[in-house]
Amino acid sequence: MTKSPLSLAHYDHVSLYEAGFKSRRTDVAFFVELAQASGGPVLEYGAGAGRVTLPLIRAGLETVAVDKSPAMLRRLRERAQTLTNDERALLSIKRGDMRRMRVHARFPLVLATFNVVAHLATFRDFAAFLKRAQEHLQPGGQLVFDVPIPHPSEVEAEADELFVVPRFKHPDTKQWVHQTERFEYNPLTQALLVESTLRAAGSPDALVVPLILRQWFPKEIEAILYYEGFKKVEMWADYTTNPAVLAEDTLVFAATKAGTRRSSRRSRNSP
Secondary structure (H helix, E strand, O other), X not given: OXXXXXXXXHHOOHHHXXXXXXXXXXXXXXXXXXXXXXXXXXXXXXXXXXXXXXXXXXXXOOEEEEEOOHHHHHHHHHHHOOOOHHHHOOEEEEEOOOOOOOOOOOEEEEEEOOOHHHHOOOHHHHHHHHHHHHHHEEEXXXXXEEEEOOOHHHHOOOOOOOEEEEEEEOOOOOOEEEEEEEXXXXXXXXXXXXXXXXXXXXXOOOEEEEEEEEOOOHHHHHHHHHHOOOOEEEEEEOOOOOEHHHOOOEEEEEEEOOOOOOOOOOOOOOO
16 A cells, blocks of 8 residues: 655646546636636636646636646646647746745736635635735736535544545546545644545555645635735635525635726626
């Protein structure tokens, strides 16, 4: 059995990561539509291997993609080779920490996609990220990010309780990969350990990959956004612009920077 000691090792196994989330598309369509309404350019934190980034580029939006994982960014650079020359000219890839990195440009829209804010472990971390986002936003621009709603089945799970995840095919060997997860929650730090065990069909060997995610509660996030100077905070349900009260799994936060807001072509009352 192989076990990684790193809390972010989840992102080192790029092919398995991509295979596991291959069917996840609703968020991509949502972010692309939102970006089109902003008119671009877009700054995206947590770009990873380009699951959202490349659709943004193909939609004609100049995008600066930021991520901390070397393995993910290598895959993004590989995938960027499939773009046309004109499309590649729209893409800038930066490796860096969302709490500290500056790109010396301002944007009408800053995205932090696929729960990347769950890697911000403390209020100080979150505040540092929000300060960077503010610096990169045009007056009236929006910071938009998604965050999972803390779920009782995870935060109250016994440490030895295993949950079965739908199997998927290994992208290289084409074998079925069976996966289980266990959860271990620390109520003092609000940190949730998600430990995934992946095993190819018929194999005695397993890959154990830990991931640590801070569980941010909605009112915590709303409070810190206002504290850091955003003038308006909206909460939407599950990659729609429906009210947050209808959310089942995910909240999307849209925080507006003070200043004159540019007009938007996106309807705020449509999913």
